[in-house]
Amino acid sequence: MALLVIYAFCSLLLASFVHSAPDPVSASNATANLAPAATSPLTFAASKWIWTASSTAGATVSxxxxxxxxxxxxxxxxxxxxxxxxxxxxYVNGEYVGSGTPPNRGRFAQRFCVDLLPSFNVFAATGITPAPATDGGLLATILLRYSDFTTSTIVTDSSWRAHAGTPLGFEQLSFDDTAWPVAGVAGSFGDAPWLEVNIPADPPVITFDRAQWIWTDVVPASGTLPAGQRAFRRTFTPAPGQVPMSANIIIAVDNLYTLYVNGVEVGASNGFKVAHHHVVNFAPTTSEIVLAVLATNSAASTAGLLLAMEVNMVPSGRVNCTAGAFLLSDAGWVSTKGAIPTGFEQPGFDDSAWPAVVAEANYPAAPWGTNTIAAPSAPVNV
Structure with missing residues (x-):
């Protein structure tokens, strides 16, 4: 009997030790999750532009x-x-991941971090064929991470399938695409008409490529605008599960500007030949980014606002992956021509009645030409 008691006691001690001893795999995961945010060296070098074999301008392709x-x-x-x-x-496994708006330009990639199922997964996308129809294309590189800490890569190529239109449920895991034709390869990365593609990265490399000089919707053919102040706004909403971490903004205004981000004044300056570089850090509770600019035309002359922003984000619950997106000055902004409303810079301000701006010219068009970009300012916490 005594031997049975001693055996039971030892068994309990051993079970307690096994239960409380650290699991080496769990410990490794904990260490990995504490890794600082970093951008993997993803490129489009091996990716192909793919699309349907034929499509008309304005048609949707899946x-x-x-x-x-x-x-x-x-x-x-x-x-x-x-x-x-x-x-x-x-989409990934039927779930909406994000979109390319803003901006609607093939020269700007979106960067997403998503969780996957252990086994079969489906990546799906839609796009609209531009004009000319020969320019349609999807370009992607997907870095897959496995539980054993290894990786592999998927690229867009002829192993994808493409279909004109958007069949119901095409993005779902259960959808049968075996009758779809394979995607046509429209070109390699770097080919015309797309050429290079800007990729969100950490640290960012930001330019005015494809940004537009904008102003209110009353720009005359002469380009000469009256002196006065105008207010501009643009809202950026992150993809689901992506939390804004920081933003780099370059801005030039003919003639004066004050820039606000989520209601906080970030910077002010004058002149347009030297663009100013502002760095913004966001609180972890940030759910959207509202850009507001008070722009002043000092005298009757040309006037314009030029801006480019790269946002770096992290997915909820993950710190070792950086997501990102771009926002540019374009016709997606809104502006008011009358008196400047009180609180126009605040996130909760209702700008739904403001008209869309006019895109005056693509950077680096005359009369503004090219800009030099100043060194980054000290970060502002928002």
Missing amino acids: LRKGFTPPLGKSLIAAEIIVTADSHLTF
Whole structure:
């Protein structure tokens, strides 16, 4: 009997030790999750521009890629860079991930971090064929992460499938795409008409490429505008699950500006030949970014606002992956021509009645020409 008691006691001690001892795999995961935010060196070098074999301008195209990991492998997440010409909408396993608006330009990629199912996963996208119809294309690189800390890569190529239109449920795991034709390869990365693509990165490299000089919707043919102040606004809403971390903004205004981000004054200056570089850090509770600019035309002359922003984001619950997006000055902004409303710079201000701005010219058009970009200012916390 005594031996049985001693045996039971020892068994309890051993069970307690096993239960409380740290699991080496869990410990490794904990260490990995504490890694600082970083941008993986993803590129489009091996990716192809893909589309349907034929499509008309303005038509919607759907594309899909199913992926099953090798035997013995288990997927956990993916880091994705993707763009489309034009109007990208992207899904993973039937869930909306994000879109390419703003801006609707194939030269600007979106960067997403998403969780994956351990086994079969489906990546799907829609786009709208631009004019000319030969310019349509989807470009993507997807970095897959496995539970054993290894990675592999998927690129857009002829292994994807493409279909004209948007069949109901095409983005879902259960959708049968075996009757869809394989995607046509429209070109390699770097080919015309798309050429280079800007990719969100950390640290960012930001330019005025494809930004437009904008003003209110009363720009005359002469380009000469009256002296006075005008207010401009643009709202950026992150993709689901992506939390804004920081933004780099470059801005030039003919003639004077005050820039606000989520109601906080970030900077003010004059002149347009030297663009100013503002850095903004966001609180972890930030759900959207509202840009507001008070612009002044000092005398009857040309007037314009030029801005480019790159936003770096992190997905909820993940710190070792950086997502990102771009926002430019374009016809998606709104402006008022009358008296400047009190509180126009605040996130909650209702600008739904403001008319859209006019895009005056693409950077670096005359009369403004090229800009030099000043060194970044000290970060502002918002």
